[in-house]
Amino acid sequence: MAVTSARLVNLKETHFEHENARIIKYTLADELPAQLSELGLRSHKMPQPGYTIQRVTVEDKQKALDFLTRFFFRDEPMNSAVNLLATPESRCEELEEYAATTLEQDCSVAAVDSNDEFVGLIINGFVTREEVDYTDKSEDCPNPKFRRILKVLGHLDREAKIWEKLPETCDKVMEVRIASTDSAWRGRGLMRVLCEESERLAKEMGAGAMRMDTTSAFSAAAAERLGYRSVYEVPYAALSYAPQPPAPHLLAKVYIKEF
Numbered sequence: 001m002a003v004t005s006a007r008l009v010n011l012k013e014t015h016f017e018h019e020n021a022r023i024i025k026y027t028l029a030d031e032l033p034a035q036l037s038e039l040g041l042r043s044h045k046m047p048q049p050g051y052t053i054q055r056v057t058v059e060d061k062q063k064a065l066d067f068l069t070r071f072f073f074r075d076e077p078m079n080s081a082v083n084l085l086a087t088p089e090s091r092c093e094e095l096e097e098y099a100a101t102t103l104e105q106d107c108s109v110a111a112v113d114s115n116d117e118f119v120g121l122i123i124n125g126f127v128t129r130e131e132v133d134y135t136d137k138s139e140d141c142p143n144p145k146f147r148r149i150l151k152v153l154g155h156l157d158r159e160a161k162i163w164e165k166l167p168e169t170c171d172k173v174m175e176v177r178i179a180s181t182d183s184a185w186r187g188r189g190l191m192r193v194l195c196e197e198s199e200r201l202a203k204e205m206g207a208g209a210m211r212m213d214t215t216s217a218f219s220a221a222a223a224e225r226l227g228y229r230s231v232y233e234v235p236y237a238a239l240s241y242a243p244q245p246p247a248p249h250l251l252a253k254v255y256i257k258e259f
Helices: 032-038 058-071 077-081 093-105 144-160 190-204 217-225
Strands: 024-027 050-056 108-112 118-128 172-181 209-214 229-235 251-258
Touching: 050 118, 050 190, 058 093, 058 108, 058 118, 058 172, 077 144, 093 108, 093 118, 093 144, 093 172, 108 190, 118 190, 144 209, 144 229, 144 251, 172 190, 190 209, 209 217, 217 229, 217 251
Parallel strands: 172 209
Antiparallel strands: 024 050, 050 108, 108 118, 118 172, 209 251, 229 251
């Protein structure tokens, strides 16, 4: 759904305790009775699948990567455009490293079903004003396909200049780096709940804003529904090195949301 930030950081073997993680029970039919009442209809008692929201840390790394391999890595428009994973058995270690880099920050969230399986996942990461570094890191990537993707993400980082668009009092931002939902659970508001929990964590952990870089038309529409504002966009066709996803995924965009 979304990919942000071209920074690659070495993973540290750090572990976090889970007892402080916020776990919330949701039922997908929570809003249904009120909606039916407005229509003068009566709802039938039917079991609805529930889920909990929990934090994701480095201890969940492989579980998160397995989920993203099933529902994100192949379908993300730039990954698909360069055929990053050519066969069902293909892996991209550089992409996996990128995806897991910020798990140690204890600010990512997942929706977990009754079988303890991920059905939705947002990998977040914090950046600070003092860490600004616009140098192109893509040339350090040994994978030529993923290098093209990193180059686009680096372009977005440099050209969006988000720190110039945020108040000087904001020195910490949470980035929505990767967001994905199990295909069987899409269209049920799950991503909205995960984004709201991400915003709650961002505020709790001292961030003054959220950032989301969108690489598909669908993720851009989701960002706008969630109240983000666009601060930069570029057509893939305008970048000679960029992957060229098919319509409607013609733009890469940067969004921010201030608190």
